Amino acid sequence: MLTLGIDTATRVCSVAVCNNNKILGSLEVNVGLTHSEGLVPQLETLLKLARVEKKQLELIAVSRGPGSFTGLRIGMATAEAMAYALELPLAAVDTLEAIAYNLPVAGVRLVPVLDAQKGNLYVGSYRWEKDHLTEIEPVRIAAARDLAAQLQAGEEPAILMGECHRVPGTENCDQVTLAPESARLPRGSSVAILGASQYVPRGDIHAYFGMDPFYIRRSEAEKLWEKRHPEGQ
Template sequence: MPILAMDTATMVSSVAVADDKRLLAELIVENKLTHSETLLPNVEQVLKLAGVKREDLAAIAVSMGPGSFTGLRIGLAAAKAIAYGLNIPLVGIPTIEGLAWHYPVPGVTVAGFIDAQKGNVYTSHYCWNGSGFDEIKSIEVLSLAEAVDACVKVAGPVVAVGDMVAKKLVKLDNLPKNLIVPPKHMLMPRAANIAMAGLNRLAAGQMDNIMDMEPIYIRKSEAEVLWEKRQQALANDAAGKDAK
């Protein structure tokens, strides 16, 4: 039975349909249009290309982040709505785990470099175990330099993935000898990867609860940070007036 997969964690919008035997269809788009404009039309198109009716879907898989706050919310909202409407399982896949599926190679560590703003990256490390990926370094926010330094400490080759690789990493001098920078087409998020990871989890009997499923944000959004600063300033101002 086919699975529908979506990845909207970055500027790339990707949708795919696959089953346990093959990838049936995939769309990958990176342009100035927003995910709210492209996601559902792309879902309809990829289902048509795959020759799969919506009611024939067996499950939904979606990239859970970290990444763009808006993109994650749009992707998860769409995934939840479709899964709920069709009464089928929903599986969330961490964005960096999805990227790791580019490189299911024994002995190779995949390191994420996803833009976390202000010169920081979301990073975690994954290794292929023969049938799926194990997270060997938990996700966290580090400066780009700290994330690179974490790769130095890994024994064996490390493949860098994520949007910050093309944006910043390739411009750095003296990268660690064990850190491999792939070509751009092997850095892009792919819904096909999310589908493979989702099928792997479903085969193990794993699925998420639609009602309490949330994106992996890691840090607060800029709007939340500014709101908290504003509230603290108002509180300090009120306290100052009370003191007078």
């Protein structure tokens, strides 16, 4: 299945086009541009370099979070607009699962983390079993200062992925190692491959539209609105 993958959950904007498990093209940009500025030109460049026309695409897969509130909205809105214009089905992929998919290593716990603000982290926990990535625990929010100790107390070695630099104390943990930097952050190719493998046709392709991002927590804007409008709660 020829799939376009989009990930804008972090400051990295990553897009890829894959044919099943084969990566035809991938672009990652991590230079501080806002995704609203760079995403569409990046998609156009990707398809041109991969020699894939939009009409050839069969599926669009997008990272749904957790991650940056603004980044997720931009990525999902762009994916929905393209899917609508091209009359293509749409698949949503969990961001932390897509990060863990970057590193197919058996016998360890893969722990992708992303910044959840105010000293907290979004934390996932996955394990490869043969050729299948399995979620060990549901995605949660944990205090960054406590995560290293929690992982050290685990029964199996752990590999930290994602925004590892936000986890203090890991340098003293013999149970915890850091993934190579090239595998730490989201990749559009992992989103595309996972999206294609998880996609189940439902007849009406538009049934996938209106997907909600996987935020876990409320945004600061939502909290402020509720504070100012208590009658609406």
